[in-house]
Structure formats: C-alpha cells, structure tokens
Amino acid sequence: MGAEQSVPAGVEVQPATAPAQSEVGAGNGANATQQATSNPSALVLIGPSGVGKGTLAKRLTQDSEQYGFSVSHTTRSPRPNEQHGVHYFFTTKEQFAKDVGEGKFLEYAEVHGNMYGTSISAVQSVLESGRVCILDIDVQGARAMRRSGLKGIYVFIAPPSLEDLANRLAGRGTESVEQITRRLNNAKMEIESINEKGLYDYLLINDDLEEAVKRLKAIAERAAAGLEPEPGMVPERVVLEDAPLPDIQALTEQQAAASDTVPAPPQELPTEPAPEEPAPEAAPAQDAPAPQEPPAAPSMPAAVAAPQAPVADGPATSAAAAPPPPQQQQQPQGQLPMDGVPPGFEKWHGKVALVTGASSGIGWATCEALALAGMRVVAVARRKDRLEELQRHMHALGIPLVNFLPVVCDITKEAEVATLPKIVAKRWPECGVDVLVNNAGMSRNDASLFDGNIGSWVEMLSTNVLGTCMMTRAVVQDMRRRNSYGHIINMIGLSGHRIPDGPQGGGFYCATKAAVKTITEGLRQEARGERLPLRVSGISPGIVETEFFAVRAFGDPEAARKATSQFKCLQPVDVADAVMWCLSCPEHMEVNDIVVRPTEQLI
Ligand SMILES: Nc1ncnc2c1ncn2[C@@H]1O[C@H](COP(=O)(O)OP(=O)(O)OP(=O)(O)O)[C@@H](O)[C@H]1O
Numbered sequence: 272m273g274a275e276q277s278v279p280a281g282v283e284v285q286p287a288t289a290p291a292q293s294e295v296g297a298g299n300g301a302n303a304t305q306q307a308t309s310n311p312s313a314l315v316l317i318g319p320s321g322v323g324k325g326t327l328a329k330r331l332t333q334d335s336e337q338y339g340f341s342v343s344h345t346t347r348s349p350r351p352n353e354q355h356g357v358h359y360f361f362t363t364k365e366q367f368a369k370d371v372g373e374g375k376f377l378e379y380a381e382v383h384g385n386m387y388g389t390s391i392s393a394v395q396s397v398l399e400s401g402r403v404c405i406l407d408i409d410v411q412g413a414r415a416m417r418r419s420g421l422k423g424i425y426v427f428i429a430p431p432s433l434e435d436l437a438n439r440l441a442g443r444g445t446e447s448v449e450q451i452t453r454r455l456n457n458a459k460m461e462i463e464s465i466n467e468k469g470l471y472d473y474l475l476i477n478d479d480l481e482e483a484v485k486r487l488k489a490i491a492e493r494a495a496a497g498l499e500p501e502p503g504m505v506p507e508r509v510v511l512e513d514a515p516l517p518d519i520q521a522l523t524e525q526q527a528a529a530s531d532t533v534p535a536p537p538q539e540l541p542t543e544p545a546p547e548e549p550a551p552e553a554a555p556a557q558d559a560p561a562p563q564e565p566p567a568a569p570s571m572p573a574a575v576a577a578p579q580a581p582v583a584d585g586p587a588t589s590a591a592a593a594p595p596p597p598q599q600q601q602q603p604q605g606q607l608p609m610d611g612v613p614p615g616f617e618k619w620h621g622k623v624a625l626v627t628g629a630s631s632g633i634g635w636a637t638c639e640a641l642a643l644a645g646m647r648v649v650a651v652a653r654r655k656d657r658l659e660e661l662q663r664h665m666h667a668l669g670i671p672l673v674n675f676l677p678v679v680c681d682i683t684k685e686a687e688v689a690t691l692p693k694i695v696a697k698r699w700p701e702c703g704v705d706v707l708v709n710n711a712g713m714s715r716n717d718a719s720l721f722d723g724n725i726g727s728w729v730e731m732l733s734t735n736v737l738g739t740c741m742m743t744r745a746v747v748q749d750m751r752r753r754n755s756y757g758h759i760i761n762m763i764g765l766s767g768h769r770i771p772d773g774p775q776g777g778g779f780y781c782a783t784k785a786a787v788k789t790i791t792e793g794l795r796q797e798a799r800g801e802r803l804p805l806r807v808s809g810i811s812p813g814i815v816e817t818e819f820f821a822v823r824a825f826g827d828p829e830a831a832r833k834a835t836s837q838f839k840c841l842q843p844v845d846v847a848d849a850v851m852w853c854l855s856c857p858e859h860m861e862v863n864d865i866v867v868r869p870t871e872q873l874i
C-alpha cells in the first residue's frame with residue numbers, strides 16, 4: 272500500500288521494541304507521565320459498532336487537552352448530529368477510491384458496507400499539535416495499522432454481552448433494524464479477533480462507563496508517556512457463547528417507546544452486499560462480514576462457553592442421547608431440585624459453586640453432586656469439548672441448564688481468572704461465587720529433582736499452587752465486594768502429607784501439594800484474622816481412579832492402568848461425597864482436612 276511507505280512526520284515507524292518491564296501499572300497513570308521515556312504512542316480503539324469507542328474517545332478528549340482525535344474519512348452519509356471535519360470527513364466512493372490510489376491513507380477498509388479510512392494527514396495534524404492521537408477503527412484497520420508501523424497502544428473494547436450491545440445500538444437510534452442486525456452479526460467475528468496473538472495490547476470491557484473511562488485513562492497515560500503496554504493484558508483465549516441474536520425489531524420498538532420518541536430515521540446509505548473479492552488493500556477475505564453465518568451471541572468477558580441450551584450437534588454420548596428424565600420435563604426452567612439434598616446442605620440451595628478441573632474425574636463428579644443438591648454450578652476447565660459433554664450430562668440428569676455455567680478458562684492465566692467473577696455476575700446478576708472448589712491439579716513423571724524437566728516443574732507450580740492462589744484471590748475479593756463469605760475447599764491430596772515415590776522423582780509434585788496444604792491453613796488464618804465467616808477446608812485423597820495418572824505419564828495408558836489397577840482405588844464420587852460433607856457441616860464446625868485412602872493403599 273502506497274500509504275504504508277509514506278510516513279507522516281512524528282510517527283515512529285521502527286517496529287515496537289520488546290515489551291519493557293511493566294514500569295507502571297495501568298491503574299497508575301500519574302506515575303506513567305512522570306516516567307515519560309520517549310515519543311507518545313497513538314491510542315488505538317477497536318471494537319464492535321455500538322460498544323462505546325466514540326463515547327470513550329470523547330470523554331478522553333473532553334477531559335484533557337493532551338488527547339486529540341484522528342478524524343477518519345467515510346463514504347457513509349452523515350447522521351443528523353454529525354459534522355464534516357469533526358466526526359468524519361464525509362466523501363464519495365469515487366473520491367475515496369482516488370485518495371486510496373494516491374496513497375493518502377494509513378489504512379482503510381470496508382466496514383458494514385461502507386468505506387472508512389485513516390488518512391495520513393488526520394494523524395499528522397493531531398501529532399503536530401503535540402497531542403496523543405486517538406483512533407477509532409475497526410478490526411481490519413487495526414491489522415493494517417499494525418503493519419504500517421505506527422507506534423500505538425491497541426485497546427480492544429468489548430461489550431459485556433451481545434444483548435447489551437444490541438441495546439446500545441438500538442438506544443442510539445442511528446441505524447435501521449437491518450443495519451443493527453448486520454452490525455451485530457459482524458460483532459461476533461470482531462470479538463473473536465481478541466484471540467489473534469499480538470493484535471491487541473489491552474482488553475477493556477465497557478460495562479460500567481465510569482469504570483471503563485478510568486481504566487482507559489490509565490492506559491492513555493501510558494501512551495502519552497510513550498511507555499510500552501504492560502504484558503499479559505489480553506486473555507490467552509476467548510470462547511464465545513452461542514445464543515440467539517436478540518430480537519432487534521422488538522428492542523428498537525421498546526427503546527423508542529421508553530424514550531417516547533420515534534428513533535431518528537437511519538441516515539446510512541443503503542447497505543451493499545459484502546463484495547466477493549476484498550477491496551484492494553482491505554484485510555483478507557476472512558475479515559469480510561459473513562452475513563450467511565447464523566447469528567450468535569458473544570458472551571464477554573474472556574473465556575466463556577455458556578450455552579443456554581443443550582448442545583445439539585456435538586458427538587453423541589450415551590448421556591447426550593438419553594432423553595431427559597421425567598423430573599427434568601416436569602421441572603420449570605430454573606427451578607433447582609431439592610430431593611436427595613444431604614442434611615445440612617439446604618443452606619446452599621440456589622447458591623453458586625465454582626469447580627476447577629471440571630472436565631473429568633473429581634471435578635466432574637463434584638459438579639454433578641453440587642448441581643443435584645440444588646446449587647448453581649460454574650464448571651471451569653480448559654477443554655471446551657469436555658465441558659460441552661458435561662453440559663449434556665447435566666441435562667440428562669435433569670439439571671436445569673440455566674443453573675449450569677461451563678467456562679473455558681486456564682487457571683494459570685491471571686487475566687482469565689480475574690474475569691471469572693464478572694462472568695458469574697453476568698449470568699446471575701444477584702449472585703457471586705459462594706463455594707469455590709480448587710480441584711484442578713496435575714503431575715508429570717519427568718520432574719525429578721536431579722535432572723527433571725523444568726517445564727514440568729513450571730506446569731505443576733503454575734497449576735497446583737499459583738492457579739489455586741489466583742482463583743482463591745479472585746473469589747475472596749468478590750466475596751469481600753459482596754460482603755458475603757462462603758466456603759473454599761482445596762484439593763490437597765495425600766501427596767501434600769508425604770512423599771510416596773521420592774526415589775522415582777515425585778518430590779517436586781509433592782512439594783506443590785504440600786504448598787497447597789500450607790496455603791489452605793494460611794487462608795484459614797487470614798480469614799480468622801479478619802474475623803470473616805469464610806470457611807476453609809482441605810481434602811486429601813490417596814489414589815483416585817481418574818485421568819491424573821495418564822496426564823502424569825504424558826498420555827501413556829499403560830502407565831495409567833498400572834497405577835490404578837493394583838487394588839480397588841477411590842472413585843471420583845467418593846471425593847465428591849467428602850466435598851458435600853464439608854459443606855454440610857453446621858456453622859460452628861469447620862472441616863480442615865479430610866484424609867481418605869483406598870483401603871488397600873499402604874502409604
Ligand atoms: N458503558 C456504557 N453503558 C451503557 N451505554 C453506553 C456505554 N458506553 C456507551 N454507551 C452508549 O452506547 C451507544 C453507542 O456508543 P458509541 O456511539 O460511542 O459506540 P461506538 O463504538 O463508537 O459505535 P460505532 O463504532 O458504531 O461508531 C451510545 O448511545 C452510548 O451513549
């Protein structure tokens with residue numbers, strides 16, 4: 272693209288240097304300014320239409336003179352409140368094509384059926400005035416801008432849900448029902464771009480506007496100071512929830528009735544079908560909107576897979592194939608079963624339990640037991656296909672799926688863990704996590720202290736220790752915010768108490784489990800120190816017949832079989848029963864550790 276070679280004065284074109292250590296957190300903008308190191312970066316805002324990019328950019332430029340807005344060119348018609356040269360440079364398709372040919376744009380793309388572009392002169396005029404340049408562009412534009420070498424901090428703004436996005440678009444009253452539908456259809460693909468490695472530096476969920484403005488200002492301060500973005504501010508993976516597209520027609524009518532005004536007639540030019548071929552220099556074909564794709568709802572924030580209904584097209588399992596039992600058919604949606612609830616467990620009815628490592632074994636059995644006893648269950652794991660299977664299993668058991676929330680999340684990733692309480696609040700606004708079962712844990716058989724694989728040490732430490740701590744911190748902070756304290760149960764394991772296979776190199780794994788034992792006691796003492804009613808328990812099973820041994824042997828089924836075939840091992844449900852007992856004890860009784868072995872296990 273000609274424009275890529277033609278670089279406006281003041282725009283730094285060297286590829287961004289390796290991320291600096293995080294000198295300043297995003298929450299500490301004032302410091303960032305004091306530590307200014309080089310030229311300001313641009314602040315690039317990306318996100319689906321209606322998410323609030325324009326609103327946020329306006330707040331920044333209104334509140335401080337150090338920010339200026341890059342006014343884009345567009346071929347769409349102006350809305351009633353829009354001014355040429357302020358909101359956009361409105362232009363014709365012919366003129367736009369001519370400008371492209373003359374290399375006037377840093378980037379441009381077809382978005383929702385119209386052309387949009389950032390001209391070199393728009394960026395230049397902000398930079399020349401000594402201000403930080405704020406850009407509001409689409410995903411294709413962000414990719415192209417990355418290639419252009421513009422030094423910038425790229426912030427993806429996400430909506431709390433597709434429903435909120437639909438509400439905002441309908442409430443804005445600037446698009447027709449068809450245009451809103453088109454923008455919402457494109458939003459799913461745009462949100463999925465969060466998973467493109469290296470495209471964005473920050474993910475900001477524009478839920479509460481004031482909170483979002485505060486967070487964006489802190490990021491903007493970094494841009495103003497020319498600092499590198501902080502590492503790790505975008506989750507590793509985001510999975511979108513499949514849910515039907517909201518009824519836009521109804522929403523638009525509701526919004527109009529609520530405001531007692533007729534929405535402004537849409538000013539956008541009639542939308543054109545997406546071109547067969549991408550426009551020259553536009554992003555690759557997969558960027559083009561795909562109107563034929565069935566509408567689907569993103570569930571933000573990160574890492575959510577929370578279908579509201581059973582997955583119909585997944586692989587058939589016996590559970591999935593089985594018709595729902597009569598109990599399910601009779602039960603009104605959302606009503607939780609009370610039959611078979613252990614004595615003392617009634618207090619948890621309708622409360623929320625979050626279980627990690629839910630895709631198999633103890634985690635799976637615990638989810639099942641908690642749900643059958645009437646709790647709302649959040650099942651957290653990395654494997655989406657297993658969570659989908661668990662969901663089908665829950666359905667077959669007669670659990671109302673509105674009370675089951677499967678979440679794809681890697682507990683070793685801070686950003687993913689931090690979003691979990693928000694995901695829960697989104698599903699059940701009046702709730703938070705009341706019970707946390709820190710079950711996820713793993714071992715590797717190549718981790719001896721003499722010559723072990725350091726990668727395996729890191730994996731065990733990250734999952735067993737740091738994962739447990741990060742999950743605990745996220746949940747405790749949420750309990751504190753709600754001033755409602757429940758119960759945290761850590762899966763310590765017998766290996767937290769002794770080393771069964773030291774000579775074979777099991778010492779490191781046992782060290783991580785001993786750490787979990789100590790952390791469990793530390794957590795209990797912190798709770799007592801603050802006089803909080805939080806209860807803390809540990810459970811220490813010996814050999815349980817689960818995938819644990821297969822994982823430890825890197826998938827070797829023979830090694831796994833050997834480990835669990837010497838005698839009748841504990842079953843996952845035995846451990847789930849222990850969880851249920853901990854939770855059923857009376858208020859004055861806190862179970863601190865339950866040690867259980869298969870009867871025949873020696874040490
Ligand atoms: N946090 C928020 N909560 C509720 N409403 C919001 C929030 N942020 C923005 N809005 C409203 O949502 C609507 C869309 O916002 P805005 O026009 O800024 O979106 P946008 O991302 O710039 O859209 P586009 O890409 O189409 O230009 C506006 O009516 C705005 O007032």
Ligand SMILES: Nc1nc2c(ncn2[C@@H]2O[C@H](COP(=O)(O)O)[C@@H](O)[C@H]2O)c(=O)[nH]1
Binds near residue numbers: 317379407408
């Ligand atoms: N690639 C670019 N995208 C742009 C630019 N200016 C705006 N946009 C994006 O277009 C959509 C729709 O905007 P609207 O004003 O019609 O609602 C929005 O998501 C913007 O981010 C640009 O210069 N380049």
